[in-house]
């Protein structure tokens with residue numbers, strides 16, 4: 003009864019200096035949720051871009067057979083005409099247009115070039131209801147969170163009468179709740195007969211919703227598993243080529259005196275001067291300690307970190323930052339760095355990388371004095387630094403001279419991390435350090451964190467993945483609506499306790 | 513499509529920097545080589561169609577003199593454009609500085625050197641004040657410098673009272689019209705033929721300005737030595753560099769060209785003073801953009817301002833500096849132009865900004881910022897200059913000249929985009 007809706011045969015795609023895909027096969031059955039997993043840079047996104055016509059026919063070798071016939075897409079429109087819709091790893095919405103405008107962008111409800119706004123709004127409302135998003139269609143995209151933006155993308159896909167929906171890491175930047183809602187939606191679509199291809203590094207999600215899983219490693223298909231065979235361990239073994247005993251490396255904490263301390267920290271929204279985003283926060287990190295900040299999306303964790311790091315967020319900032327017991331000035335990024343702080347951003351494209359420059363220059367940019375003398379750069383020293391970090395964080399690239407814009411998402415994340423590791427801080431603030439990173443590389447990043455802690459540095463990790471915080475932290479703060487609402491030691495902390503702290507706080511404010 | 517390296521399997525440790533292979537180095541530099549080749553091709557084209565006028569020593573010397581001010585401003589403009597901005601005011605500013613120089617030297621009899629220095633400082637201040645609005649008040653550079661363009665155009669008119677002011681004292685004219693002294697003494701390569709009356713026939717002899725020749729040879733030696741050293745250093749650190757034959761050919765061509773041009777220049781009046789000033793500036797800007805931290809920071813700023821700021825780069829101050837440098841260079845260009853014409857006219861400098869900006873874009877800079885090379889901008893300026901020069905010799909109408917230049921600009925950028933998409 004199961005018919006194959008899509009078959010990709012012998013796909014090979016080469017970029018200058020990199021063979022991203024070699025002889026990849028994929029077959030997807032009608033109405034299933036087919037997951038694709040693989041390490042960072044394995045070629046998942048590339049394969050989907052081949053499928054959706056981002057890379058036009060002719061720029062790759064191999065065959066695509068869709069609904070019984072061979073197809074050759076020259077661009078995305080071609081694939082959309084065949085009801086294949088892709089939602090990219092990096093969202094493609096126009097921030098200053100409304101939800102409705104974005105949904106119908108390029109597909110306007112118009113007669114002779116004149117848009118019928120009433121109809122567009124009505125249509126948008128219907129689509130938003132289908133994805134379960136309660137927002138006014140006139141709301142601008144910038145004013146809604148990433149989770150909701152993701153839903154708008156899906157609504158946009160639905161407006162095109164999608165038959166095959168491709169989602170590239172849709173839940174990477176979503177909270178647990180939003181992720182669950184999105185996965186529910188996929189299951190709902192499945193009932194309606196829509197086929198989905200789902201790329202994700204969150205293996206628990208895959209286990210939950212996927213009917214079959216195809217594993218890609220180094221640009222080759224390794225295997226396709228059936229529902230019955232899917233287990234996280236099995237996927238990992240297949241992905242990295244060996245089994246991973248532990249998700250979190252062992253470490254014996256050796257915690258010293260207080261290194262970093264923030265007192266009574268308050269921040270207001272940059273545009274709305276009366277909206278307090280961070281409310282009288284006090285926290286500290288000891289030498290050799292890994293401290294986590296848990297919380298839901300929008301709880302003010304990133305805002306807190308950025309306001310501390312050179313006041314790069316917010317206004318009317320008040321409070322004190324202390325290093326080794328002495329008050330330090332962190333009012334500009336330079337001063338914060340000089341004081342021994344580093345902040346690796348969660349938003350690599352906007353805040354983290356110069357995408358039109360190569361890995362080497364991105365790694366050294368925050369610490370040029372470290373590779374120069376009297377303002378003159380030592381290019382050999384730079385090459386060495388870049389190569390060392392490329393190896394340490396296992397960045398998959400043709401060389402350190404590859405443009406960061408051409409790296410896979412996870413590898414870009416590793417470049418951001420390398421940059422701040424090289425700045426050699428006393429206290430390293432990591433904001434969602436493993437977003438979009440594969441399980442194997444996560445382990446390596448945890449190992450690096452442990453090594454830094456072992457050297458007596460302080461690490462502050464902001465993460466929305468609770469298991470990660472539980473796995474690596476000595477102490478966890480729980481943050482909610484700009485306030486610290488709980489503090490748990492690593493031994494006593496558990497997912498339930500964190501959630502309970504949040505719920506209790508919400509009950510109090512409500 | 514090239515198929516070179518397969519991705520390394522995760523079991524095999526990645527080699528310490530598989531540096532780019534010779535072929536990919538060639539590919540990466542295709543544009544740079546292409547630019548040089550284009551310049552040479554254009555020169556040869558005009559050499560043929562102007563019946564050998566293009567490469568005449570006197571013409572080459574003129575070419576340098578005529579384009580020096582554009583090239584000098586292109587250096588600053590490159591920084592501005594790489595930083596993600598634009599400066600439309602440079603033409604007006606250079607005209608204004610020329611006017612001030614004339615007032616100082618001609619009307620107030622201030623000696624050339626203090627007057628010139630004063631003008632450079634004034635240019636830097638003008639650049640800084642525009643930079644202040646751009647960097648700190650955050651007014652888009654397009655608007656600030658558009659305003660500057662109008663203001664300084666008006667100011668030049670006002671300062672000069674609508675008239676031309678000149679001539680300049682002779683020592684100031686030397687800036688543009690002077691040549692370095694021949695301390696070693698001329699060498700006669702071919703003795704002049706004598707006519708029936710026993711007088712030398714003009715142009716029949718070749719007398720070399722030997723100091724120029726010596727300087728040229730020294731420069732070539734220094735160049736070869738330094739590129740050999742860089743190469744050895746790369747090798748000793750285990751990095752690939754271009755294949756040896758390619759290296760030899762490239763170095764030989766460049767050395768040959770420099771020597772030939774030196775020879776040509778030496779067989780006229782020797783090195784013009786301007787060329788010395790210009791060469792030092794070019795060398796410094798190449799060094800600054802390639803090897804100095806400030807240069808690296810400017811590229812980072814243009815590539816992603818937010819990321820640069822979060823990396824601890826003082827983006828505002830850096831922008832401010834870039835415009836200050838631009839102002840000083842516009843002033844220098846204004847001085848050179850005034851010295852060349854030997855008068856300051858209210859119309860001086862008008863439209864220069866277009867040539868300067870075009871040179872930078874022909875040279876491969878990106879309008880979005882973060883991309884561009886000093887060498888590219890200089891060659892871009894020479895391409896425009898050679899075309900101006902050649903078309904004038906050919907007597908092509910100014911209207912047609914403009915059109916051809918426009919098409920070349922568009923063509924160069926289209927070529928760039930095409931190359932980028934193919935990669």
Ligand SMILES: Nc1ncnc2c1ncn2[C@@H]1O[C@H](COP(=O)(O)OP(=O)(O)OP(=O)(O)O)[C@@H](O)[C@H]1O
Pocket residue numbers: 017018020021022040041042043044045046047048049091398399408409410411412413438
């Ligand atoms: N435009 C490009 N030019 C050169 N190389 C590229 C380009 N796009 C992708 N690559 C390379 O192709 C490989 C596969 O990249 P791809 O984005 O498909 O990985 P991925 O499996 O999606 O990884 P991730 O999980 O990190 O998103 C990587 O090595 C990447 O560096």
Ligand SMILES: [Mg+2]
Pocket residue numbers: 046047048091170410411412
């Ligand atoms: Mg990807």
